[in-house]
Amino acid sequence: MTPDTCFIVFLSYFLSSITMIYSLYLTLPQFALDLKYIGVPLFLLGITGNSYHHCLLSKLRKNQSDGYKIPSGGLFGLVVCPHYLFEILGFVGVTFIAQTPYSLATTLGTISYLMGRSYATRKWYLSQFKDFPRERKALIPYIF
Structure with a gap:
């Protein structure tokens, strides 16, 4: 993805989330x-970190003939899927802002799915790259 595409994706997620949160604000009791004061910074941190790590991943594929590579930069030195970690933070932020059962269910489903995906991705890297660092975790630095 080019930087302008990353920005468009970021803007799309941001505006969709703001619209959903505002519509919930208008219809639900306080x-x-x-x-909100915890959720907004979490959401912004999540969407920014997700976009940044996706941009790092896009730079790996500039020359398609090179095949697969081990990502580096950002939190890629600690975890295999930092973009998933930041995506989860964004969803947790939206859940804190919305405070609805629907947003909580969506976040829990997203966490479950991305945990499974990151575990499978780490397993794939270990099988494909003999020099892949075994101490690198799947999703959460030093833990999982």
Whole structure:
């Protein structure tokens, strides 16, 4: 993906989330505990980190004849799928902002799916690259 494409994807996710959150704000009652002030920074951190790591991945494929490579830069030195980690943070941020069962269910489903994908991706890297660092985790630095 080129930087302008990354920006368009970022803008699309951002505007979709803001629109959903605003429509929920108009239709749902206010909660005693307002988690927007935690959710907005989490969402922004998540969408920014996700976009950044996707841009790093896109640079790996500039020359298609090179085959697969081990990603580097950003959090790729610690985990195989940092873009999934930041995507999860974005969903958690939206859940904190919306505070609805629907957003919580969506986030839990997304976490489950991306955990499985990151585990399978790490397993694939270990099988394809003999020099792949075994201490590199799948999704969460130093933990999983």
